[in-house]
Amino acid sequence: MLVTALLLGVLVLLPVPYAISSPGPTRDVLGTHDDTPLIQIEGAETFDSTGELRLTTVSGTGGPGFPSSAVGVIQGWLSRWAVVQPVELLYPPDRTQDEIDESNTAEMVSSQENAAVAALTELGYEVPATLVVAGAVEGTDAEGKVEEADVIVALDGVAVPNYQGLIAQLDEVEPGETVTLTVRRHGQAVDVPIVTGKKADGRAQIGVFIDPSFDMPVDVTIDIDDIGGPSAGTMFALGIIDKLTPEDEANGQDIAGTGTIDVTGEVGPIGGIRQKLAGATRDGATWFLAPAANCDEVVGHVPDGLRVVRIETLHDAREAITAIGAGTAEDLPTCR
Structure with a gap:
């Protein structure tokens, strides 16, 4: 016994x-x-x-270094507010706890x-931003046209002083239209024509990853x-x-x-x-x-x-x- x-x-x-x-x-x-x-x-x-x-x-258990116990699983099943799932749905087996923490x-x-x-x-407040290109979205017209470290300065000839300004200008564009993106590249202004794509919400997008640097007031x-x-x-x-x-x-x-x-x-x-x-x-x-x-x-x-x-x-x-x-x-x- x-x-x-x-x-x-x-x-x-x-x-x-x-x-x-x-x-x-x-x-x-x-x-x-x-x-x-x-x-x-x-x-x-x-x-x-x-x-x-x-x-x-x-709060969660089941990740690397924090395993769930059978008692915890049973308590989770009995609780109205807890959710119990197979661990692989939340924590990919090839990720370490350090990688998860770093991402979070x-x-x-x-x-x-x-x-x-x-x-x-x-x-x-006005929040000026330097809009640095981090890359292009694969499969978009921007791919192969913009370069990493390009700085976006204008759209269709209108200056873009901040991120909100860029989004507001794009909201006036119909998906499929061609826009001219002016970037500063190696100290020179370069005009880049881009056929816009369509976001999930129906708005136009230029297909560019942007890493903005904000000048906080x-x-x-x-x-x-x-x-x-x-x-x-x-x-x-x-x-x-x-x-x-x-x-x-x-x-x-x-x-x-x-x-x-x-x-x-x-x-x-x-x-x-x-x-x-x-x-x-x-x-x-x-x-x-x-x-x-x-x-x-x-x-x-x-x-x-x-x-x-x-x-x-x-x-x-x-x-x-x-x-x-x-x-x-x-x-x-x-x-x-």
Whole structure:
């Protein structure tokens, strides 16, 4: 009997080939972590807030160096908020933990820069950028025409001072039209005719990878080193806006959310939305900002006491937290 019990105990603790995703910790981007403000701003006046804006995370096991146990898998199957999947669906067998950590860190750094640019642009700041070509998208007309290290300076003869300007000009172009991209190459201006392609959303694209270098008018530092990935971008951007405006947007409310952000302020989908909803409720949030592209995963999975607002842009999110703080949020869009 004792031997059987010992064997069962060993089997229960043995690693199993499953990955478990569960609600992770949340962080108030307007608060501090280890006595250090998560968001620090220099070069502009900042203002205090009485509310909380929580980024949300997912905790997981099953990756390299962090195996799941049989007990954990059983608990995951029994939990409403955990997801159990074959490990290879989340963690490719040829990737090490160091490689995963490095990728997550790079995505977090990029999301912080995007958040700062989007937030400052939303507030009316000019954020000049040097648009350096990092390569061309395979199969597009730009392939073989642009070169790495080219600097984009104009489109159809109109100067492009920043990334948002380039996107705005392309929005006026129909896919399939030919545009003239002027680049600075080895100190000389070169005109490059490019037949535009079509993005998934129907807009025109030039098929060029761009590595922008931004000239930030305000110095924004985000100090958080224990969370990776790009999904906190929208909440970082809202935190920057809240700190730089005299209005107390959240006004005592506990608002959580998630979503990637690009420099144009577009909010993108993320993974683990159901776990993030649960983590937000656990930590006291009563409102949650969810990317519109995640709405199909939200419906039917909202914890009691939590109200979800659907957002597509940073401007949507800013208006939402202002309405929530003002007590006028009844008509905000939700996931249906």
